[in-house]
Structure formats: C-alpha cells, structure tokens
Amino acid sequence: MNGLLTDLYELTMSAGYFAAGKSAEIATFELSVRRMPPHRNFVVATGLAQAADYLLNLSFSAEEIDYLRSLRLFASSTEEFFDYLCRLRFTGDLFAVPEGTPIFAGEPVLTVRAPLIEAQVAETYLLSIIGFQTLVATKAARVVEAAAGRPVVEFGTRHAHSPEAGVLAGRAAYIGGCAGTSNTLAGFRFGIPVSGTAAHSWVMSFTDETESFRRLQQLLGPSTVYLIDSYDTIEGARKAAALGEPILGVRLDSGDLDALSRQVRGILDEAGLTRARIMATGDLNEYRIRDLVAGGAPIDSFGVGTELATSGDAPSLCDIYKMVELSSGGVKRYTAKFSAEKVTVPGAKQILRFRDHDEVAGAWECPLTSGKAAAVEALLRPVIYDGELVEPLPDVHTARERAAKCLRNLPPACRHLTDAEPYRVEWSEELTRLSEQVREQVAE
C-alpha cells in the first residue's frame, strides 16, 4: 500500500525491465553518502527501522495500480506488468549498518539485493527515510557535543518539514544523543522521553503573569518550569522566585541568553532557589550553545528546535542509491557510473571498522583473511533475508547507546564542529582493481 510513494521513473523503469525480460535478474544496490555535509566529519546512520518496515510492507493496492494504468505512460501490452506489480512483495535481502553508527563519505549505509524491480522501486523511499534521519541524528550529535554534558531536548516539530517529519526528527535526535523530544507522538510510538511545560499563550491566558505561574506550579509541582520572557525576563524571574518551592526551573526564550541567565541565576539564588535550573531555548544551534558554554553562562539545559529538526545549516544529505551488481542467469556483472564528479564504485561491499580507520572491501573478501582479522567489526549486517526480518531490530535506546559509544571512540578532532582531517577510510585493492576493470569495459 506504500508502493506509489516513489518517483515515477522507478515505475517506468520497472515496466521497462519487465518488458525486457529482466524482472528475474538479481540486482544489488548500495545506499551511501557521496560527501559529508558541510562542517561534518561523520554522519550518524539512522532510519534503518523505517527502511526495513517499508521493505517488509512494500505493495501496491488495486486502486493504486488503476491509477498507474490511467496514466497511459507505457507502451501497449503492459497488463502483465500491472499483474506483476499487484503481486509484488519484497523477497530480497537487506544488509545495513546498525542505527547509531557513525559513517563516512562513500561508505554504504545499506545494501539491497533483490529482484531488479523490487530493488529499483525502493530507491526513493530508502534515500529519503535514511537521509533525513541521518541528518538529524548527526545534527543532534553536534549539538550534544557542544552542550558538553548539559541535557539537550529536541523541540522542533513546529518547524519540521511536516508534522510526521517532526516525529522522525524526534526519533533521530534522540538516537543522536538528545535527552528527549517535545513530540508526544514520538514518545508514544518509540518510547522516547518527552518533555515540555508551557508556552507564552499560557502566560497570556491569565490577566496576571504571577497568576499564570502559580497555576502552573499547582499543576506540575516540582516539575514546574516557568517561561519567564513573555513581557520582561528579569521581572518574570522575580515573580518566579517570589513563588518559591516547588520548582524545577525557569526557561529563557529570547534576548541575550548569556547576560540574562547570569541575572536570573542571581535572582533565583538570592531567593534561596539554588537548585532551580535554567533552561535556554530560542533559535539555538551547536555554535550558539558552544559559545554560551564557553562563556560560562549558567544554563543547565538547552532546548533546540528548528535548527535540529531541519538540520538547518545542512538541510539535505547527498545520499545516493546505485546499482553495483547485476546477476542474470547466474552470471554476475559489476556495474558503476562514471558521470562527471559522480563516479560510483562497483561491487557489493563490506565496511571493516578497525580501531583507528575503516576499510571498505568487497563483500566477498573474507574479513578473516589477509590481515583483516584485526577488524573490530564488520558493519554491514543482515537485516532482511529472503524477504523476512532476520531478527528484531534494536530499539531507539540501544541505537542511542551505540551512537554515544561509537562517537566517544572517534578522534576528538573528528567530533569537533568544524572541518577536520577526514577520517581514514581505505578502499581495498580488490575494489580498486574492480573499478578499473569496469571502467575499461564501459569504455570499450
């Protein structure tokens, strides 16, 4: 029922493959990131759970096929093709890097091996679902790094690219290291911690700011966080302080957060509310947080919205999905494209992660031979085999722990917010040789 959620040309090509008698050929496609987004030295692979769900549920309804038929796009005698689509299910294999794994330019995030049409139709969905979540998880990792131990909550659904994108942003941000999200559905669906207390409209709904605070305190007790900038932040802080315990803290959402946080800290401390926390929100990103932290602003936690849920400074990931092998009647052919500045490497691959570098090798190169035994981990693992899930996928908590652990193992410069020496990724001799061979064949 999700079959139409793809670019039309995937279906045009599928009709062509079918007409050319190629529907039984087994294709291998790889999804990789052509280049790192600006200022990123890694990306955190995320979105596998939704990618697998998509493949496991891939199908076309009769109504959808009627629609395709109505387009009259293909030459005559395509009823057999529509019958094929009607029966289409994903019967192939999916190999993927576990969610939460940092990867680097050119490395495959996932590999699909399936009958040609099944693998082709999936391109659009897989690129989008992996690319978006990977962007947000990566951004979250940066923001969390900048916050240097202070919790960061994701707040961005209101400016996400649709409310559903907000749900996925909450998921990805959590995997990337955020402490939680404001998106309630993300909490319900994935078990992510949710948080949030009150907005300006709460304050405005009472004729008096103190009254709005008192009511919130009655409701939330020790979880109370007052938003104190509706009219005047310092006045708001005084009113909050005057109400005393119980209180969790106050939130600043505008103005000079560094200066205001110091003044507000003073007001709270003077009132004996030394344990009350100060949360800062409002157009934050990793750079502003880094500066606030470096300047010693007494801020205890951050809420990051728009910039995180849209990966504002790098709102798209250059991920690509390219055919690397095609088997017909048992004969395997390696494929690549050699367009200007858009060259791909043929052959199904494995990423061998060593302690201080990666090696991308042919999937057929056994990791236990030729010195590869020292690899810490072979990153691409079977997820779906013959159309069936191999085992339940790790949940978001496991993915988040993996991300945190893997990120700790990266060289510190790699985790910085600015461009560093690229992480060392070597390509195996066999892959290099194969690439040259395929290029020569194409040139013939």
Add this chain to the structure above:
Amino acid sequence: MNGLLTDLYELTMSAGYFAAGKSAEIATFELSVRRMPPHRNFVVATGLAQAADYLLNLSFSAEEIDYLRSLRLFASSTEEFFDYLCRLRFTGDLFAVPEGTPIFAGEPVLTVRAPLIEAQVAETYLLSIIGFQTLVATKAARVVEAAAGRPVVEFGTRHAHSPEAGVLAGRAAYIGGCAGTSNTLAGFRFGIPVSGTAAHSWVMSFTDETESFRRLQQLLGPSTVYLIDSYDTIEGARKAAALGEPILGVRLDSGDLDALSRQVRGILDEAGLTRARIMATGDLNEYRIRDLVAGGAPIDSFGVGTELATSGDAPSLCDIYKMVELSSGGVKRYTAKFSAEKVTVPGAKQILRFRDHDEVAGAWECPLTSGKAAAVEALLRPVIYDGELVEPLPDVHTARERAAKCLRNLPPACRHLTDAEPYRVEWSEELTRLSEQVREQVAE
C-alpha cells in the same frame, strides 16, 4: 487519532487550562510569518487543505490517552481532563487566506477561534503543515520565475525530510508553479501531473548504453527521454541521436550544463532531431537556472529536486501561532507578548488587499467603511465554522492558478530573486492603538 502529533507542552497547558476552569474560554490564535525567509520578498501561503483536514479530524484514541496517563506528568485528579480529551473534537472556526496567495511579514495566514484547549493543541501541527508547504511553494515560485517560461518539474522526494514530506513538497511545488512532480503518490492523491522516465540504473542494467536507449524507446515511444550522462554525455548524445525518432528528448544530469547543452543541441540538430528537447537536472536551484537562461543555454525544461523539496537555502519558515484574543464569560480580552524582538499584535485581524498594498486591520473594522471599500479583496475567509467545513476547499489546480495570477500582480522587483523594497503593508490605526493599550495594561 492525530491528537498526540503535538508538542507535549500543548497538552500540559491544556491540563492546566482545564484545572483552572478555563476550558470554556474562547481563544483566538493567529498563525503568521514573523519575517520573510532570506531573499524572499513574499511567501506563497500553502497547506490549508491539510490544516483543515487536521482540525476536522482532531481526536485522541483511548490508547493515546492511556499513554498520556502513563506519563504521570500532571498533578492528581486529572481523570476529568482525560475524559475531556477523549471527547475532544474541533468545534471552533478557522479563517484562512486561500492557498496560493502571496503574503508578507506579520500578516496572518490563518486564524483559529475555538475553545482554548482545542485551539492550543492545534498549534504544533498547524505551524508545521503550513510552514513547510509555504516554504516549498515559495521556492517553486522563485524557480519558475527564474526558468522564464520553461517548464520546471519537482524531483526532490529522495532528499525530502521523509517520503511523506516529499508528497507534500510535490503538492506545494505544483501550487507554486511547477508543471508537475516525480512523486507518484502526490499524483495519485492530489491529481498533480507526474513525470519521469529513467535513471542511471536503467542504463547500467544493460551491458550496452545504446541497447538501454533502444529498450526505453520501445517502451515509451514519443515520450522517450534518454538520460545521457552515465558514462560520457557527448557519446551518450551521439548514441541517442543515432536512434532517431520517436524521441521526446534527452536529459543532462551532470557536468557543465551550459556547454553540454549547446554541444548536445548541435548533435541532435545535425541528426535532424530539431524538435527533441533538452532537459537539465542535477543540483539546480533558482540561481543556476537564472544563469543558464541568461546565458542562452538551449535547455527546454528543468528538473529541480533537493533544493526545491527542502527549500535548501531557507529550510525553515519563521511562522508563529500566537493568542490575540481570549473571551471568558462574554468578556473579551486582547492579548500579546512583548518579548525582546518577538512582539506580537493583539486582536483578530483581516488583511485587506488593495491594488498596490495591503492593510492589516482589526477583523471588526468593516471593510466597507472609512475608505476601505476600495479594497480588492479581504483575504481571510471562513473555512471551518462551528467545527464544520463551510464549503469544499479549492483543489490544487485552482490554488496554482491563484498563485500565478497573484504573483503576476506583484511589482516585478518583488518577484526578483534578491531582496527588494518590502511590499507596502500598512497596519490600521485601530490595531496600532490597541497594541499600545495592551502594552500599557501589561506594564501596570
């Protein structure tokens, strides 16, 4: 069943409103754009159909309410609140600017007037669904302006912020002026023209490029568009030309599009294929298209993907949803916030569009008095009244025509790709006076 797709604090506040006996108060919230995105002199309001759908279907399932209960966020005795949520439906009114209408900073795109909790819960969803589609429709209008009459097709789902965002991007891009989309589901769901022929994987799936072209031609006949850059664009063009008619054209996806288009045009013309069109794709945006067109590159149509579906250079819209009025027991109070640099204007509003400027006035200021009779149009119209749709909303084709017509009526400088003198938007004296009054009251 969409009730949880909101920020948690909307629900925390709702619990508080309920506890404070405010659930019967009637609130008016306005959604507006605080400032134009960079280099935009207008935005094209889009997303109303999905906003209205959301309100008409707003509800919480028992399972969702169980989840909220499990969070143990609120003080005791909230079972009455959960009962309230369980029965919650949108019973209020929605006024909105028709889809496809260009609007300017500060002008309300929509107004929600409803019992306080209903209006509050809707904030997150409305901001996201309107903000995203408005961004993409605006970007589309810019790209289409740059293409100066050449058709532009939206291609960006693969890099949209989730596949569903891609569907909405296809919709919004069409309203903004694109000729169609590659997103098949957008075609199915909204009746938008879809297009797309073949990718590199099609070419790679055959051992020979010419064979891949021949097969495509057999399949598509006069709709055939060859993608000719898989290995070498000029060679690809020669192979395409050698196959002769039928052909619709060729697509260039990499390299120097200006130079290549001229060479390819020559090759096609020499083969007598003077009617074959050249389509260009590959990391395009309004600026590159403007340069290609200005340079006289013989390109007949453009496909724009990532930059369009993500509004790449302005990936978020600063839209806000603020309470402007609150009525309790028949007594109306005007509300605003005065945070640093984030001031809002109290009172429900109407936008009066004159021939060469807009006036934002209080909704109560009758447009037929005091010289306002000359207004061409009052932009905010009733969409939902007492929870019921007033009349079916215009379809995407009508919205697209409206956008095209309204954009033609803007001053040319306003449609340019760079910052222009802001369009003249005046605020009525009554609103200005009201704003001062409310500020004085708050300061007391």
